[in-house]
Amino acid sequence: MAKRITLGAVALLLVIASAYASFYIAPQERTMGVIQRIFYFHVASAWAGFTAFLICFIGNLLYVWKRADKYDWLGVSSAEVGLAFTTVVLITGPIWAHPVWGIWWTWDARLTSTFVLWLLYVSYLLLRTLIEEPDRRALLSSLFGIFAFIDVPLVFGAIRWWRTQHPSPVIMGGQGSGLEPTMKAVFFFSVIAMHVFMTFLIVERYILEKTKAEVDILQREVEA
Amino acid sequence: MSLLSNTLTLLGKELRTEFRSRELLTTTSVFILIVLVLFSFAVTPGTEEARQFAPGLLWLAILFASSLMFQSCFLREQTNDTLSSLRLAVSDPFSIFLAKLIANTLFLLLTELIMLPFFAIFYNIPLWSKLPVLFLVLLVGSLGISIAGTAISAISAQARMRELLLPLLLLPLLTPVLVVSSLVTGNLLDREPIVQWKGIAFLAVFDLVFLTALWLFGEYLLEE
Numbered sequence: 001m002a003k004r005i006t007l008g009a010v011a012l013l014l015v016i017a018s019a020y021a022s023f024y025i026a027p028q029e030r031t032m033g034v035i036q037r038i039f040y041f042h043v044a045s046a047w048a049g050f051t052a053f054l055i056c057f058i059g060n061l062l063y064v065w066k067r068a069d070k071y072d073w074l075g076v077s078s079a080e081v082g083l084a085f086t087t088v089v090l091i092t093g094p095i096w097a098h099p100v101w102g103i104w105w106t107w108d109a110r111l112t113s114t115f116v117l118w119l120l121y122v123s124y125l126l127l128r129t130l131i132e133e134p135d136r137r138a139l140l141s142s143l144f145g146i147f148a149f150i151d152v153p154l155v156f157g158a159i160r161w162w163r164t165q166h167p168s169p170v171i172m173g174g175q176g177s178g179l180e181p182t183m184k185a186v187f188f189f190s191v192i193a194m195h196v197f198m199t200f201l202i203v204e205r206y207i208l209e210k211t212k213a214e215v216d217i218l219q220r221e222v223e224a
Numbered sequence: 225m226s227l228l229s230n231t232l233t234l235l236g237k238e239l240r241t242e243f244r245s246r247e248l249l250t251t252t253s254v255f256i257l258i259v260l261v262l263f264s265f266a267v268t269p270g271t272e273e274a275r276q277f278a279p280g281l282l283w284l285a286i287l288f289a290s291s292l293m294f295q296s297c298f299l300r301e302q303t304n305d306t307l308s309s310l311r312l313a314v315s316d317p318f319s320i321f322l323a324k325l326i327a328n329t330l331f332l333l334l335t336e337l338i339m340l341p342f343f344a345i346f347y348n349i350p351l352w353s354k355l356p357v358l359f360l361v362l363l364v365g366s367l368g369i370s371i372a373g374t375a376i377s378a379i380s381a382q383a384r385m386r387e388l389l390l391p392l393l394l395l396p397l398l399t400p401v402l403v404v405s406s407l408v409t410g411n412l413l414d415r416e417p418i419v420q421w422k423g424i425a426f427l428a429v430f431d432l433v434f435l436t437a438l439w440l441f442g443e444y445l446l447e448e
Contacts, residue, residue, distance in 0.1 A: 064444055119396040127393060130383040140379050143441055144393060147375065150437055151397050154430055158400035 004203065011200040014193035018044070018186070026186040035099050040190040042092040045085045046114070048194035052082030052202065053121065053149065060145035063138055069213060072138035075145060076128060077205035079121050081198055086118045113156040120148040134216070227322070230314045234323030239330070241300070248331060252293045253338045259285040260339070260346055270348055278347040279409035283402055285339075287369065290332055291391035294373040297324055298381035308448060317443040321374055325438075328370035329363075336362050349413050357412055357419050364427040365405035371434040372397050378445040400430055 022040035029036035059074035093111065094104040105111065124145055131137035179187060242248055263281045267274045301307040310320055340358075344351045351358060373394055380390040408423035 064441065116396055116399050123393050123396060127379070127383065127389065130385050130389055136382060139444060139447065140382060143445055144379055146441060147372070147397060147437060150433060151400070154400040154433065158403040158426065
């Protein structure tokens with residue numbers, strides 16, 4: 001319990017600190033002005049969301065391989081948390097896009113593939129609600145999760161065929177890309193903060209799922 | 225070697241079951257025809273606009289038709305309780321999938337073949353000179369749809385609300401196929417046709433990725 005509270009407190013402090021840093025420490029961007037500051041929140045959430053889906057994929061693979069319930073709990077927990085972060089990305093994106101591009105939404109590669117990613121994991125969670133038997137639910141949703149995850153690079157590759165309007169990658173991009181050093185520091189700090197926050201959420205959701213399973217077993221014992 | 229002979233025997237069974245009643249082929253063909261006619265009300269046919277939209281509409285119709293067509297793929301085995309005997313009969317469960325996906329690809333290609341003349345006439349698009357490449361695109365595209373569709377129908381057959389669940393799981397997964405195949409078909413049917421070999425290769429990669437995934441994880445989909 002103490003560990004959980006510590007992790008929660010650290011996550012909260014880090015998120016507050018990164019919000020402070022992105023508003024007051026990071027320098028003002030020359031052309032976009034203040035709206036650019038949403039970048040620290042938007043991209044950090046995106047990365048945290050993708051990491052959560054990666055954890056979900058690993059959980060799914062481990063479940064198919066080992067058949068231990070804990071990997072199923074890990075899968076559903078990280079899928080939900082990843083979905084929450086992706087939702088944040090899909091909301092903060094248009095908030096930034098409207099003043100900068102003049103439109104809320106454009107069907108560019110990264111927007112569209114993030115949206116398809118979001119849809120795939122919504123389907124994953126929906127599938128879980130439609131299978132009663134716990135073992136079958138865990139196995140089939142894990143298999144769907146695996147298919148969904150390997151689909152993501154294909155979706156991205158396919159949509160890259162269209163012209164893309166999204167700003168070209170500033171992190172790990174080509175030549176001429178890159179961030180001013182203070183911006184970079186604030187950005188990576190935000191990424192770390194979001195990842196700690198994501199970890200905290202997954203841990204909490206995992207414990208909830210575990211408790212649910214235990215209650216389920218007890219209930220069945222009482223009924224039997 | 226036994227994989228090949230098992231697959232061939234099962235493929236024979238799939239084809240015999242279908243061609244006895246021809247239920248699937250007739251209903252799907254009529255469905256696609258209805259969709260094509262309805263599309264013509266959404267965009268004014270004969271215009272340059274309709275010409276541009278037509279390839280996308282064609283593939284969307286194929287995608288919707290496939291999500292209807294694959295419903296019965298594993299459901300038929302379930303209602304007759306033949307899946308466990310099938311699993312006992314073959315040495316590698318992959319041959320069950322292989323037979324079903326080849327049969328599905330053939331059915332899909334057949335309905336497309338029935339539909340193409342209507343498509344060419346309704347939307348006033350000359351197809352004759354482009355047929356060989358168009359067949360290639362239809363083949364790699366339909367193969368991708370069938371591979372993913374066969375895997376997903378094994379999942380959805382074991383859940384509640386399966387008729388709704390199959391398109392829900394399958395359609396987002398097929399985004400890459402829809403994007404690339406409608407683009408390739410569009411370029412092919414243009415007034416100055418271009419053969420997008422890169423796109424056809426991409427579709428082949430999609431097929432290969434999902435076929436490998438099905439080969440690796442297929443047996444778990446059929447677990448009792």
